[in-house]
Amino acid sequence: MTRTATCLLATAAAAAIALPAHASAATLVxxxxxxNETHEGDASGTGVFTADADVDSGDLCYTLAAEIEGEPMAAHIHKGAAGTDGAPVVTLEITGPEDDICMAVEPDVLKPILASPADYxxxxxxxxxxxxxxxxxLEKGG
Structure with a gap:
């Protein structure tokens, strides 16, 4: 192997190691x-959210089911760490436990959610x- 080829291989290997990992897709739960509400919530209420999100395609496919007092009026993903309230960033629909829905979400909205789901x-x-x-x-699921 020539010295130039060896240098090129070493440079390519170093560049590959230095590149940050970019996870464009993840499961969120x-x-x-x-x-968990910061104000009075439905003490007996429960629910489950599971989603597959892909930044590159802008797809958010999810299931959202809730057992709460009264008819659900709205659902959202909000920005806010545990114990804090924040503005909604994505409006969701209640799908029930057996159905799912896919929607388009701007990649600039999905990126920070996938980067730090506990902040939402x-x-x-x-x-x-x-x-x-x-x-x-939110947290990353398996």
Whole structure:
């Protein structure tokens, strides 16, 4: 092997090691409960959120089910760490436990969610609990 080829191989190997890992897709999960709300939530309410998110395609495919007092009025992914409230960044639909839905989400919205899911939460609102009946922090799933 020539000296030039050896140098090129070494440079390519070093560059490959130096490149940061870019995860463009991930599974996100959240267990929702009324006790997780920062205000009075539905004490007996529960829910589950599971999603596959892909930054490159902008796809968010998810299942969202909630057992809460009254009819669900709205659901969102909000920016906010545990114990804090934040603005909604994605509006969701309640799918029920057996169905899922896919929607387009701007990659600039998905990137920070995938980078730091614990800084975001899912909650479901009802007429009885307009600020949120149940809530759960996002985390990466397996």
């Amino acid at each position: 959240a267990s929702l409960a009324g006790a 939460y899912v909650n479901v609102h009802s007429a009885a609990y307009p600020k949120g009946a149940v809530r759960g922090q």
